[in-house]
Amino acid sequence: MHLPSHPADVEEFSADVVIVGSGAAGAAAAIAAHDAGASVVVLEKTDAAHAGGNTRVSGGSWFHHDDPEQIATYLRALSGERTLPEPVVRAWADGTRTVTEWMQSLGIEVGIPGDFAPEYPELPGSDAYGGYRSVDGVMGAGRLHRALTGALAERGIPIRYDARAVELVLDASTGGVTGLRLESGDVVHARGGVVLATGGFEADAELVREHLGLDGASIWGSPACTGDGLRMAQHIGADLWHTDNMMAVTGITPPGARHGLFAMMLRRRGYIWVDAAGERFVNETAPAGHGQALIDGCYVLKPDRPTWVVFDERTRLAGPISPDASVYPVGWSVVMDGYAWSADNTAEIDAGWVLRADTLAGLADAMGVPPAALAASVTAYNAACAAGVDERFGRAPGTLEPLADGPFHAFLSKPVLAWTSGGPRRDEHARVVRPSDEPIAGLYAAGGVSSTYSWAKDGGFHIADAIVFGRIAGGHAAARAGASSTPLPLSAAAR
Structure with a gap:
């Protein structure tokens, strides 16, 4: 393993799976990896009072459906000419069907917050859209973030706060990701993989100008969504997809x-x-x-x-x-x-x-x-x-x-930017890929850093997408690590 040089007082620690970000995607990845037998640590850029990214301030609802075939048709129609890889469509359609069941398996009460019809009823497949599901059947007020953070705590999954990741660490011989460096200089080794769940880039004016062509746009959500995951992945050769797509509000x-x-x-x-x-x-x-x-x-x-x-x-x-x-x-x-x-x-x-x-x-x-x-x-x-x-x-x-x-x-x-939709391109296994379609070994992405949506999307789509590909990423990285149950050293505990 190759590590960049660093001062002698810099700390090093390791886990099977390292998650960057504690929103819906990061929490889902951490739970999936842990439940597969892997040791896990979650790195959160902010302090605990401001953690959770846009999940914390969103409606916290995901959409529900019971028909993967029809909902896949709807996603294709929403994408229009910006077609998505068919394996990604299938993974999304199958995964979103089970979000409600998975949430309930965590002991979280789920209900229907109201009667929400599809936003694009004119498109084929829209009749499969089954409305919203929410924690306790109530939208917003941080309920989803609290529920998922509680599920992490029940499993003893540590969250290390004030731990901003700034650089991916590569194996010198293979080019695969073996860890990352924090802003503090600390180095985190990841035996199975690093999952980027860092959110979008809407809070970074430079990236907003570059990819969205907007100047002076304000933000609706977390100020921590500054494109960290995009920049780290792009720096090591990741391809990008639909970075000109966004969800803005009047x-x-x-x-x-x-x-x-x-x-x-x-x-x-x-x-x-x-x-x-x-x-x-x-x-x-x-x-x-x-x-x-x-x-x-x-x-x-x-x-x-x-x-x-x-x-x-x-x-x-x-x-x-x-x-x-x-x-x-x-x-x-x-x-x-x-x-x-x-x-x-x-x-x-x-x-x-x-x-x-x-x-x-x-x-x-x-x-x-x-x-x-x-x-x-x-x-x-x-x-x-x-x-x-x-x-x-x-x-x-x-x-x-x-x-x-x-x-x-x-x-x-x-335009008030609620979130951006694009970032490092990933495949159906949530693996970040190069322009050649080759996966970057050990690197995954889920949630706002790299959402599925190439163009239009319906209500509850982003939370569902984050949970689905967070679970996929965590499970795949755990399997890659051999689901080691090696305990974390004390230095990786929450602080």
């Missing part, structure tokens, strides 16, 4: 803040979206699924650009722009920071997050868009509302509520 970001909040505006549809020229450009209410919407016959990213959301006083009074934890306990700002949006939006207006003016001309000046263009956009939209037909953009008649009464309001909604 959101609002306080000035100077890193995190954005959902801007859902559920109670009234008296709003339009305009661009920097003050012109309306899209059907604002086209169902966006988990990142893509059917617009002009194509499934496109939505939102994909900075957008001014303009609305009237009746819409402002109808209820909060962004739901608080009592309605939707998801997102970093709500779950971790405890932010509660004001019931009538006045606190956010007073704070300057939402612009307000008595007239459309005054609002346009505050937005920095041409007043005549904004007035023309509102006039044309109101005419469509009166006619009951949005001939230009095809907004559904039931959503055509006019912008009638001032004061008028607006906020700039840059």
